[in-house]
Amino acid sequence: MRSRALVLAATAAAAAILTWRLVSAPDVREDVPPEFAGRRNPLAGPEAIAAGDRLFHANCATCHGEQADGRGPAAAGLIPPPTDFRGGPVLAQHSDAYLFYRVTTGKPGTAMPSFHGALGDSERWQVIAYLRSLATAAR
Numbered sequence: 001m002r003s004r005a006l007v008l009a010a011t012a013a014a015a016a017i018l019t020w021r022l023v024s025a026p027d028v029r030e031d032v033p034p035e036f037a038g039r040r041n042p043l044a045g046p047e048a049i050a051a052g053d054r055l056f057h058a059n060c061a062t063c064h065g066e067q068a069d070g071r072g073p074a075a076a077g078l079i080p081p082p083t084d085f086r087g088g089p090v091l092a093q094h095s096d097a098y099l100f101y102r103v104t105t106g107k108p109g110t111a112m113p114s115f116h117g118a119l120g121d122s123e124r125w126q127v128i129a130y131l132r133s134l135a136t137a138a139r
């Protein structure tokens with residue numbers, strides 16, 4: 001009888017933990033591969049942002065738009081459409097690691113290309129510093 005009570009208690013505890021995990025899970029799942037997990041932007045400040053601004057307009061604005069609102073000339077007809085970094089919650093919800101992972105490897109099933117090779121590590125971090133500066137400016 002005692003062991004049965006223990007099993008019941010353990011089951012109840014497991015169910016409680018599971019419910020808590022489900023309720024507190026973030027809306028956005030970030031399946032960041034181990035080689036990107038936990039990475040933080042090593043670059044910040046006006047110089048990184050200015051460099052990222054130039055790189056964004058040279059490499060990303062055709063799709064993501066001059067204003068980073070997802071409305072670039074090449075965005076027409078893309079499904080899903082390029083991310084709007086202005087109005088949407090993308091920047092607030094995603095970690096540096098996720099953004100770096102996506103810019104580096106692209107996003108399968110979408111038009112988002114890989115910039116590995118096209119842009120160096122520092123350049124990809126500069127673009128991310130620029131994108132983050134947009135979220136700060138909007139607040």
Ligand code: HEC
Pocket residue numbers: 055056059060061062063064074078080081082083090099102103107110111112113115127128
């Ligand atoms: C050919 C068009 C195109 C170009 C060029 C492009 N993107 Fe994208 N990007 C997309 C599309 C389409 C998506 C997918 C949006 C979605 O999944 O809802 C995307 C997704 C992303 C995401 C992931 C957003 C998310 O929520 O998963 C990031 C970050 C991103 N782009 C950054 C960039 C940066 C930085 C550049 C330039 C270095 C760039 N993109 C260039 C089309 C483009």
